[in-house]
Amino acid sequence: MAEAGLDERLVAAVRAGNAEEVRRLLEAGAAPDTADEDGLPLLCAAIAAYDAEVAEELAMGGADPNRLLPDGSTPLLRAIEGGSPAVVSATLAHDPGPRLRGPAGDRALAAARSWYERSRAATGERTRVPDDEFTYVDELVLDGRTVRAGHGAILTELEWGLGILTPVEELADRAVRYPDWEHVDWSSSVWVLASLRRSKETWTEVAALRRHPDPDHRRFAAHVLWSLTLLEDGKVPSYEAETSDLLARWATEETDARVLAAVLRAWSAEHDHPDMVATGLRYTGHPDAEVRAAVPDCVDGTPLAPEARAALLGLVRDADAGVRGAAGAVLGGHLDGSPDVRQALVRLARDPDEGVRWMAAERLSEGDDHAPEVADALAGLLDEEFQLVRIIAAYGLMRHDDPRTPDAYARIGPLEAGYEDDHRWCALGNWGWERRNGSAGTEE
Known part of the structure; x- marks a missing residue:
C-alpha cells in the first residue's frame, strides 16, 4: 500500500x-x-x-x-x-x-x-558553467532567457x-568551435567516434584529419585516437597497431606545438612502439612546455633506459611546473634506492608548486626507498594546506615506521568529506586503531 x-x-x-x-x-x-x-x-x-x-x-x-x-x-x-x-x-x-x-x-x-x-x-557575453562532473558549457542569453550553448x-x-552517421569532419567542425577537451561539444564528438562508432571506416576518416590545415582539427583527431585506446573494452576493435604506427609517423612530422603534444600523449597511452623512446628524447629541449611535459610518458619503460633516465633527471629541473611534475611522476615510478632519483624526488617535495609537491608526496610515500632523506621530505609536507597531501605524507612516514608518525597522524586534523575510502587514510586508521589497542604493527 x-x-x-x-x-x-x-x-x-x-x-x-x-x-x-x-x-x-x-x-x-x-x-x-x-x-x-x-x-x-x-x-x-x-x-x-x-x-x-x-x-x-x-x-x-x-x-x-x-x-x-x-x-x-x-x-x-x-x-x-x-x-x-x-x-x-x-x-x-x-x-x-x-x-x-x-x-x-x-x-x-x-x-x-x-x-x-x-x-x-x-x-x-558567455559564462562558463559545469554541465556535469567532467565537462563544461557556456551560458548565454537568447530571446531574453538564459540558456546553455551545448x-x-x-x-x-x-x-x-x-x-544517423554524421560525417566525421562535421563532428570535428562542431567540436573545434570550442577547442577545449572539456567542452561538451568537443567531448560528445569524441565519445561518439571513439566509443560508439568504432569501425575501420570511422578510424580511416579520423586518421585523415591529421592532414587538415587547421591545427584544432588535427588536435581533435589525436584526441579521438587517444580515446580509442582509453575506451577499449575488448568487445570492439581498437585498431591499436594501426594507431600506434600512425602516431609514430605523425609525431615526427607535426609542426604545431599543441597538436604535437596531443599526438605524443595519445601515442604514449597504452601503446608500445620501438621508436617511442627515441622520438620522445628528440623533444626534451622543445621550446614549448606542453610538448616537453608529454616527453616523460614517451620515454618511460621497464627497465628505464639510461638515456631516458638522464633526460628525466634534466626535466625535473625544468622552468615549467607542469614539466617538472610530469617528469617527477615517471621518475618516481623508478624510486629504486639510487641517490640521483631519490634526490630529485626529495627536491620536488620542496617545489614551489603545490601540484608538484603533491606528486612528490605520492611517489615518495608509495616507493620502496626508505632512506632517511625520504622520511624527512615527507615530514616536511605535514604543514601543507591540502589535507590529502598531509594524509599521504603521514602514510609514507607510517610505512617507514618513522617515530614522527603519531604527530603526523594528529596533524591531519578532522577528516574532510571525500577521503573516507582513500587507501592511505584507511591504512592510517588501522594503524591508529592498533596503536590505541596496544597492538604494534605497521599496515602497508
Missing part, C-alpha cells in the same frame, strides 16, 4: 533538488508525471532548474519526456531548448532509442538543429540515438 501524500512530498523533493528522496518516493508509488502548482509535470521543473540528477530519477521512474504540454512543447523539447546535454540525456533516461521513435524523434532533431544554429550565431553536443547525441 502506497504511503499517503506521496505526490505532494514528491513535489517538495523535486523543488529541493533531493534526487535520493525523489527515487525513494517513486519506488514507494508516487506518480512520476505528478504536476507542479503550475500544472506542468515535475520533469519540467527539474529541466528548468538544470537538475540532471532529479530529471534522471523522474525519467527512470517513468516520467514521459514526450508528454504534450499546453503550449505544444514537450519536456524533451524544453530540455533541448535549455541547451544542457546532461539534462537532455537525463530526460531520455540515458537511453534515447525508445524515446526518439517516430514524430517525437523528428521534432527533437529539428529543434536541436535549430537551436544549434541560433546559439552559434548568438553574440554577447546544442552541438545535444545534436550529436540525438543523431547517434536516431541512427
Whole structure:
C-alpha cells in the first residue's frame, strides 16, 4: 500500500533538488508525471532548474519526456531548448532509442538543429558553467532567457540515438568551435567516434584529419585516437597497431606545438612502439612546455633506459611546473634506492608548486626507498594546506615506521568529506586503531 501524500512530498523533493528522496518516493508509488502548482509535470521543473540528477530519477521512474504540454512543447523539447546535454540525456533516461521513435524523434532533431544554429550565431557575453562532473558549457542569453550553448553536443547525441552517421569532419567542425577537451561539444564528438562508432571506416576518416590545415582539427583527431585506446573494452576493435604506427609517423612530422603534444600523449597511452623512446628524447629541449611535459610518458619503460633516465633527471629541473611534475611522476615510478632519483624526488617535495609537491608526496610515500632523506621530505609536507597531501605524507612516514608518525597522524586534523575510502587514510586508521589497542604493527 502506497504511503499517503506521496505526490505532494514528491513535489517538495523535486523543488529541493533531493534526487535520493525523489527515487525513494517513486519506488514507494508516487506518480512520476505528478504536476507542479503550475500544472506542468515535475520533469519540467527539474529541466528548468538544470537538475540532471532529479530529471534522471523522474525519467527512470517513468516520467514521459514526450508528454504534450499546453503550449505544444514537450519536456524533451524544453530540455533541448535549455541547451544542457546532461539534462537532455537525463530526460531520455540515458537511453534515447525508445524515446526518439517516430514524430517525437523528428521534432527533437529539428529543434536541436535549430537551436544549434541560433546559439552559434548568438553574440554577447558567455559564462562558463559545469554541465556535469567532467565537462563544461557556456551560458548565454537568447530571446531574453538564459540558456546553455551545448546544442552541438545535444545534436550529436540525438543523431547517434536516431541512427544517423554524421560525417566525421562535421563532428570535428562542431567540436573545434570550442577547442577545449572539456567542452561538451568537443567531448560528445569524441565519445561518439571513439566509443560508439568504432569501425575501420570511422578510424580511416579520423586518421585523415591529421592532414587538415587547421591545427584544432588535427588536435581533435589525436584526441579521438587517444580515446580509442582509453575506451577499449575488448568487445570492439581498437585498431591499436594501426594507431600506434600512425602516431609514430605523425609525431615526427607535426609542426604545431599543441597538436604535437596531443599526438605524443595519445601515442604514449597504452601503446608500445620501438621508436617511442627515441622520438620522445628528440623533444626534451622543445621550446614549448606542453610538448616537453608529454616527453616523460614517451620515454618511460621497464627497465628505464639510461638515456631516458638522464633526460628525466634534466626535466625535473625544468622552468615549467607542469614539466617538472610530469617528469617527477615517471621518475618516481623508478624510486629504486639510487641517490640521483631519490634526490630529485626529495627536491620536488620542496617545489614551489603545490601540484608538484603533491606528486612528490605520492611517489615518495608509495616507493620502496626508505632512506632517511625520504622520511624527512615527507615530514616536511605535514604543514601543507591540502589535507590529502598531509594524509599521504603521514602514510609514507607510517610505512617507514618513522617515530614522527603519531604527530603526523594528529596533524591531519578532522577528516574532510571525500577521503573516507582513500587507501592511505584507511591504512592510517588501522594503524591508529592498533596503536590505541596496544597492538604494534605497521599496515602497508
